[in-house]
Amino acid sequence: MTTGVRRRMWTVLPLCAAGAVAAIVIAPTVGSTSISLTRAFDTSIPWADNVDAQIFFVARLPRVLAAAVVGATLAASGVVLQALLRNPLATPFTLGVSAGAALGAMIVIAAGLDVGALGVSTVPMASFAGSMGATAIVYWLARSQRRGLSTNVLLLAGVTLNAFFSALIMFVQYLADFTQSFRTLRWLMGDLDVGSYGPLVAAAPFVLLSFAVFAVLPRTLNLLTLGSDVAAARGVDVARAERLAFVSASLATGAAVSLAGPIGFIGIVVPHLVRLLVGADHRVVLPASAFFGAAFLIGCDLVSRTALAPLELPVGIVTAMIGGPFFLWQLVRHS
């Protein structure tokens, strides 16, 4: 088993990484307007006069990087949560994280509290706070059951909280005035046009911290998918591992949602697709999903930027429209 996995790690992962890097390099050269790359990188032209450079470095690059971060984060979180909950339908949004984030964003938009600081508006801050609040509630409910985390309670509490928050979101939207309801609705469709590097920098610590935890998880996740008893028998501190997996995945999802809104489908399509292609070992699936998720969202965002150019197609719609049918096709093909 190990030789097979090792071989796959050395063939699949560099391939996925190369794909993600290629996407990051190529995507900023394409867009709704045509720009001259030589002009964009010509430092002899003053910054204020160099439209091509501004389109490349202010409009496109932060956006592509945001897509890479969000795509990688949502895909990796999906892998972690599916293993943790031993449920193939789990997504980064199953445990109420996205509904909490959405509620936070809605309240701030609807109440007109959206003042900003340091180039980051309060909307992402509130959505991050909301996702952490939801995480805390679910965590506290699941922990109060017994010594470890109860994955059943985790799942049920998450799904219930999702429904509860969704009702609150509708309530807030109903009370908000027209323009604000539209803004909240648009927020739910996802948007990667971050417009500067500020939001990326703000999200970076949380994403990096989560990925640091993800890096040590794969072996434990392999054992957890066999059942917590098996994992415990093999010497895994199940309670601690579950806690780590849950908190890091929620933290990463919260940061991703605050950056770009709740972009659906990536957390479920990418992990399953990667599993269909490379097998179930998390040492391959987790990093491969992160790379693939990054490339996938960059691709979807490219469609979103150019399909209706100069207008924009919300990226959440693109991920669902591409991801859904493609996933179903793969499912049929492999079954």
Place this chain on the structure above:
Amino acid sequence: MRQPRPSRRLVVAGLLACLAGTAVAGWSQPVATSGGGGAQSAPRRIISLVPALTEMLFAIGAGPQVAAVSSYDTYPAEAATRPRVGALLDPDVERVLSLTPDLVAIYGSQSDLRRQLERAAIPVYEYRHAALPDILLTIRDLGRVTGHAAGAEAVAAGIERDLAAVRARVGTRAPLRTLLVFGREPNALRNIYASGGLGFLHDMLVAAGGVNVFADLKQQSVQATTELLLARAPDVILEVREGPAYSSAQVRQAVADWSRLASVPAVKNGRVHVVSGAGLVVPGPRVAGAVARLARALHPGAFTP
């Protein structure tokens, strides 16, 4: 469980409502009246569910006939004294009926409400926001329907006169390629909504001596991405903020937000302007004043003696 259905309707209605609320919706048919059995005498108990129509009714002298208004009516002050009967999404049909109106002014998308009123044989005045000339049409039409033709004519002629005065001042100026922003995330250049090449915000911009940078996009509102803003390179950016007037600190902050797009001529040349206050985006009798404010921001030189 009938939960999912209302939510979806709310979402769709919210979209429509947004267009209505920002007053940039525009259909080809601005006004249509459908009467309940050809009532000849002027209505004496009018209910208006559209703030722009409420303003018109009070302006043309039909205020005493207005029995109730929508939840969003704040102008004129007298309108706020009337009972409120809901608004675009949530008209309170029971209250409307209990106030025994003989004319109800509704928005074109309120088809459920229209059916209910028709069933009760109550005349309906149906309206949709459209272009600038349609405001004058609607005012004159309302005058005819409510028995205030002379008052309506005076109001409409006044608006025409004021618009002509603006045109006389800015008409000779070189038109400026302008981005008209009516909403965005505060302190960040995200979710920027600007006027496209349709609807009365676009018309107002043109009347104020501007050329809309999004004139080719035939829709009322455009979500402008950073790339699109850089590519269109407007000479002037006008931020219209409906609501309480901005303090000078708020204006400074709003202008500073744009500094990131250094290559845009408007940013380079200090031509980002904030026009804030009430009544700027209401397609009613105050429209000429709003156009004049846009014109002053666009062509300050045309207004100095």
